[in-house]
Structure formats: C-alpha cells, structure tokens
Amino acid sequence: MASSVMTAKTANGYLPLAAQRKPRTPYGFPVVDDCTDCGLRTNSFFCSVSPQTARALGEIRRTSSYPAGAILFMEGEAARGVYIVCQGRVKLLTTNSDGKTLIFKIAKPGDILGLNPAISGTPHEITAETLQPTQLAYVSREDFLKFIKEHGDACLQVAQHLGRDCHSAYEVIRSIGLSNSVEEKLARFLVEWSADAPITSGGLRVKLALTHEEIAQLIGCSRESVSRSFSEFKRKRLVEVNGSTLLVQDKAALATLATL
Amino acid sequence: MASSVMTAKTANGYLPLAAQRKPRTPYGFPVVDDCTDCGLRTNSFFCSVSPQTARALGEIRRTSSYPAGAILFMEGEAARGVYIVCQGRVKLLTTNSDGKTLIFKIAKPGDILGLNPAISGTPHEITAETLQPTQLAYVSREDFLKFIKEHGDACLQVAQHLGRDCHSAYEVIRSIGLSNSVEEKLARFLVEWSADAPITSGGLRVKLALTHEEIAQLIGCSRESVSRSFSEFKRKRLVEVNGSTLLVQDKAALATLATL
DNA sequence: TTCAAGTAGTGATGAAGATCACACAACTCT
DNA sequence: AGAGTTGTGTGATCTTCATCACTACTTGAA
Numbered sequence: 001m002a003s004s005v006m007t008a009k010t011a012n013g014y015l016p017l018a019a020q021r022k023p024r025t026p027y028g029f030p031v032v033d034d035c036t037d038c039g040l041r042t043n044s045f046f047c048s049v050s051p052q053t054a055r056a057l058g059e060i061r062r063t064s065s066y067p068a069g070a071i072l073f074m075e076g077e078a079a080r081g082v083y084i085v086c087q088g089r090v091k092l093l094t095t096n097s098d099g100k101t102l103i104f105k106i107a108k109p110g111d112i113l114g115l116n117p118a119i120s121g122t123p124h125e126i127t128a129e130t131l132q133p134t135q136l137a138y139v140s141r142e143d144f145l146k147f148i149k150e151h152g153d154a155c156l157q158v159a160q161h162l163g164r165d166c167h168s169a170y171e172v173i174r175s176i177g178l179s180n181s182v183e184e185k186l187a188r189f190l191v192e193w194s195a196d197a198p199i200t201s202g203g204l205r206v207k208l209a210l211t212h213e214e215i216a217q218l219i220g221c222s223r224e225s226v227s228r229s230f231s232e233f234k235r236k237r238l239v240e241v242n243g244s245t246l247l248v249q250d251k252a253a254l255a256t257l258a259t260l
Numbered sequence: 261m262a263s264s265v266m267t268a269k270t271a272n273g274y275l276p277l278a279a280q281r282k283p284r285t286p287y288g289f290p291v292v293d294d295c296t297d298c299g300l301r302t303n304s305f306f307c308s309v310s311p312q313t314a315r316a317l318g319e320i321r322r323t324s325s326y327p328a329g330a331i332l333f334m335e336g337e338a339a340r341g342v343y344i345v346c347q348g349r350v351k352l353l354t355t356n357s358d359g360k361t362l363i364f365k366i367a368k369p370g371d372i373l374g375l376n377p378a379i380s381g382t383p384h385e386i387t388a389e390t391l392q393p394t395q396l397a398y399v400s401r402e403d404f405l406k407f408i409k410e411h412g413d414a415c416l417q418v419a420q421h422l423g424r425d426c427h428s429a430y431e432v433i434r435s436i437g438l439s440n441s442v443e444e445k446l447a448r449f450l451v452e453w454s455a456d457a458p459i460t461s462g463g464l465r466v467k468l469a470l471t472h473e474e475i476a477q478l479i480g481c482s483r484e485s486v487s488r489s490f491s492e493f494k495r496k497r498l499v500e501v502n503g504s505t506l507l508v509q510d511k512a513a514l515a516t517l518a519t520l
Numbered sequence: 521t522t523c524a525a526g527t528a529g530t531g532a533t534g535a536a537g538a539t540c541a542c543a544c545a546a547c548t549c550t
Numbered sequence: 551a552g553a554g555t556t557g558t559g560t561g562a563t564c565t566t567c568a569t570c571a572c573t574a575c576t577t578g579a580a
Binding site: 152 | 354356357358360386409416419423426427436437438
Binding site: 482 | 537538539540
C-alpha cells in the first residue's frame with residue numbers, strides 16, 4: 001500500500017475546475033498511510049465482507065490525499081480504476097455545452113466512485129471533484145475486476161452499491177422532475193442534508209459548507225433563486241445561517257414544504 | 261416452469277392505472293410456455309452467462325403474460341421478485357402527491373425489472389406498468405438471491421445490469437436537468453427513440469406508440485407543450501406523424517436541436 | 521493594508537412554459 | 551348511426567424563474 005499527496009493539478013492531468021481558481025486549503029489534514037480507521041470500515045458497503053475479502057482489498061488499494069478542487073476523473077474519460085472515499089467530500093457532477101452544471105450528489109466517506117465504468121468498461125458518465133481536502137483509496141480497474149471475480153461476497157456488495165447509486169439517482173430525478181417550485185426543492189434538500197444533525201437549543205445545527213451556487217446546481221435552479229428562497233425561509237423563521245453553519249429551526253415546516 | 265395469463269387486475273392485486281380505464285387489447289398475442297427464443301437470449305445481459313447458469317435460471321423462472329395496463333409492482337411495495345421482459349414494453353414511472361407522473365424509461369425485451377429492490381431488500385422505488393400485452397419471466401426474490409450467490413457470473417451480470425440502470429437514470433437527469441427548452445428535450449427523445457429505426461424513402465420510420473401525455477411524462481413537460489413542439493417540428497419538416505408511425509425526416513437537424 | 525476574487529442579497533425585466541378552455545378527430549362500444 | 555371516451559391542436563392568460571445589473575460583504579494573497 002502506497003501513499004502520496006497530489007497537487008491540485010492531479011491524477012490524470014486534467015485541470016481541476018475549482019482549484020484553477022483557488023485551492024481553498026491545500027493540505028489541511030495529516031496524510032496517513034493507512035485508512036482502516038476511516039469510513040471504509042464503518043460506513044462502507046465493504047464493511048460486511050469476510051475478513052479475507054477485506055484483506056485482499058487492503059492489498060490492492062492505494063491511499064492518497066487530494067486538496068480541495070482536485071478532479072478525480074472527468075465525464076467521457078475511460079475508467080482507470082475506482083476510488084473509495086475515506087475522508088472528505090467529493091461532488092459528482094455533469095456539465096452541458098453551455099457550461100451549466102448539475103451536481104448529482106456529494107459523496108461521503110464509504111462511497112465508491114467510478115464503480116459503474118470500472119465494471120462495465122464504459123467511459124465515466126460523471127465528473128468527480130473534491131470539495132475539501134480528501135483522502136481516497138484507489139484500486140486500479142484491473143485489480144478490482146480480478147478482486148470481485150475471486151470474491152463472490154465482494155461482487156454482491158458491488159451490486160448493492162450500484163443499486164444505491166441507482167436509488168439516489170432516482171431520488172434526484174424525482175426531486176428535479178416532480179417538484180413544483182424552487183422553495184420545495186430547497187426545503188427537501190435542507191431536510192435531507194440535516195438528516196443526521198445534532199439537536200441543539202433552537203434546532204438542528206448542520207455544517208452546510210456549500211455555496212449558493214453549488215446548492216443551485218444540486219437542486220437545479222439559479223444561484224439567485226437559492227438566495228431568495230433562503231431569505232424567505234429566514235423571514236419565516238425556518239432556518240438561520242451563520243457563516244457555513246446552518247441552523248434548522250423548524251424542520252417540520254420545511255418537511256411540509258418538501259412533500260413530494 | 262409454469263405459465264399463466266393474468267387479468268388486468270393482476271399479480272399483486274393492485275389496480276392497474278390504465279387498465280382501470282380501458283385495457284386496450286387484452287390478449288393480443290399467443291401465450292407461450294417457453295421464452296428461450298425471445299429477447300432473453302439475444303438481448304439480455306443473461307446472454308453471456310455460462311450454459312449451466314442459464315439452465316439454472318431456466319429452472320427457477322416462471323413465464324406469464326400480461327395485458328396492456330397491468331401493474332407489475334408499485335412504488336413503496338416490498339420486493340417479491342424480479343421480472344425479465346421477454347416481449348412487449350413496460351413503462352417505469354414515479355408519481356408525486358399531486359398525481360403528476362414522470363416516466364423514467366420504457367423497458368424493452370431483455371430488461372430486468374425490480375433488480376435493485378430484490379438485491380438490497382428495499383421497497384420498490386418505482387412503479388412498473390405494461391404498455392402493451394407483455395410477456396415476462398418472473399423469478400421470486402428468494403430463488404434469485406440463491407441463484408446469484410451460487411453463480412458468480414450471474415452476479416457480475418447483475419452488477420452490470422444495475423450499472424446500466426444507473427447510467428440511464430443519469431441520462432434522464434441530464435436531459436431534464438440541463439436542458440434549456442422543451443423542443444430540445446423532445447428532439448433528444450426522438451433521436452434516441454429512432455436509434456434503431458429502418459431507413460425508408462424520406463427518412464427513418466419508427467413506431468411511436470406513445471401518447472403525447474406519455475411523451476410529456478418522459479421528458480418532463482406538459483402535454484400541450486409536446487403538442488406544440490411537434491407542430492413546430494412538422495412545420496420545419498423535421499418529422500411527420502401518421503397515426504402511431506413517426507417519420508423522422510431530418511435526424512441531423514433534430515440532433516442539432518438536441519445537443520446537450 | 522489594500523486589492524482582487526469569490527460570494528451573497530435584491531430589484532427590475534422578460535421569456536418560457538404551465539394552465540385553462542375550448543374545438544375537433546379518432547376509436548370503441550352499444 | 552350515435553354516444554361516450556381518449557387523444558390532439560391551438561389560442562389566451564398567468565406564474566414562476568432565469569437573467570441582468572448592481573451593491574456590499576468576506577477572505578486570502580500580495
């Protein structure tokens with residue numbers, strides 16, 4: 001198992017979209033060689049495989065660290081391998097010819113990226129860009145295919161993980177295809193985002209850590225609409241925002257607005 | 261292997277949405293006991309499994325025929341098994357509380373329905389309704405899980421199939437999330453729909469076999485907008501419609517309109 | 521400390537498309 | 551043949567947002 005720190009122009013040599021502008025906090029956390037104590041064990045689908053399968057995976061994976069704004073792979077690129085998120089967040093997005101961007105989801109520790117292209121040999125259909133300094137375990141496509149052929153339980157895990165991806169894609173479709181207004185979509189996003197938030201006096205406290213622009217790309221509307229809807233929610237005392245911290249004051253009301 | 265003909269109120273006892281109104285052509289084709297000469301062999305992902313795997317699948321599947329408008333399963337229902345489409349078309353859809361419907365895709369012979377819920381034990385996230393008299397091979401969840409655990413090659417096929425579903429979901433997201441106009445979406449739909457159409461004098465001739473309402477639900481707009489866009493396309497001599505036959509006169513121009 | 525870039529808030533305006541309201545065509549069923 | 555049902559075409563509005571245009575705040579780098 002090897003470890004390395006990537007620069008903002010990373011991996012495949014593609015120019016990172018955000019890092020081009022400004023790598024926010026290049027190396028904000030310690031680089032570690034091993035990743036067994038990260039999300040991989042507790043969160044990941046690979047938590048329920050047999051010990052020898054887990055060991056086999058441990059031997060072929062390679063841990064690396066990326067700064068914020070690094071591109072792991074881009075839409076249209078051939079699949080070279082899979083990335084397992086250990087720490088940090090990665091946004092999965094697609095862009096049209098106008099430059100309009102849509103974010104499918106924000107990957108969290110335990111998520112595996114590039115699974116579908118690796119399995120089926122098709123080009124990447126999405127682009128993956130780190131939002132924060134992120135730690136990833138990489139497995140080359142060759143090794144990965146060999147691995148799942150030799151470990152039946154891993155293959156089933158892969159299928160389940162793909163099923164999860166599918167499920168979350170369906171959720172996105174429902175959200176952007178069946179919604180009636182921007183407020184509805186933003187409310188739904190906030191309810192989901194604050195799902196596992198700690199309860200404090202006055203409501204749920206969540207780190208938002210996304211710009212209005214990014215939220216707009218997640219729910220499919222303009223940046224200004226997000227801004228206006230937030231103002232409206234604040235006016236109605238549903239939420240409060242302090243820097244990157246979101247305080248959900250009335251989750252029930254938000255959930256009502258979000259009813260699909 | 262058993263065979264049966266279902267009535268419009270079918271399978272799970274749920275009321276079929278369309279059949280409630282009018283089962284269009286109840287039993288429009290002969291019921292056969294075996295399905296080896298249908299899409300399952302040529303089209304399906306299961307075409308590339310080993311002979312013994314294919315034989316094992318043959319032993320646990322159960323072929324049945326459904327009229328148009330039958331509901332195979334509904335959103336929210338628990339997974340009982342998977343359906344492999346042998347003949348006919350099945351629309352996969354979701355509905356919101358207003359009754360607004362969005363169609364994810366039209367399943368064709370070779371497609372497997374309910375794979376994700378069967379694998380992961382989650383409830384169905386979508387509803388499946390036959391568009392035409394349809395022949396399906398059913399495998400109970402229990403049998404199916406046993407089958408893929410015993411046959412490693414089948415498991416990989418399952419993963420690839422889920423990957424395909426995922427991919428098509430991403431395409432839907434791109435289409436409804438990144439499009440700039442209804443005409444763009446309709447053009448894209450028509451280009452895709454006429455992908456494997458025979459070329460005749462004057463263009464590609466395709467069976468559309470969908471109402472404007474259904475097309476609207478596929479591309480995410482109102483019925484009237486589909487009607488108006490079609491009028492516009494006819495005016496520009498891009499397409500012609502005769503009953504359920506669509507003649508694509510200028511695929512190139514449509515493709516230009518459809519550029520994402 | 522100052523400058524530049526990125527981010528956020530908010531008004532004004534316009535355009536796309538949903539919705540409503542019909543007329544009419546095509547089909548099925550008596 | 552006539553009646554009901556479904557599907558289609560098209561005009562007239564009305565709403566919602568996207569877009570433009572600006573101001574102001576924040577933050578990091580020089």
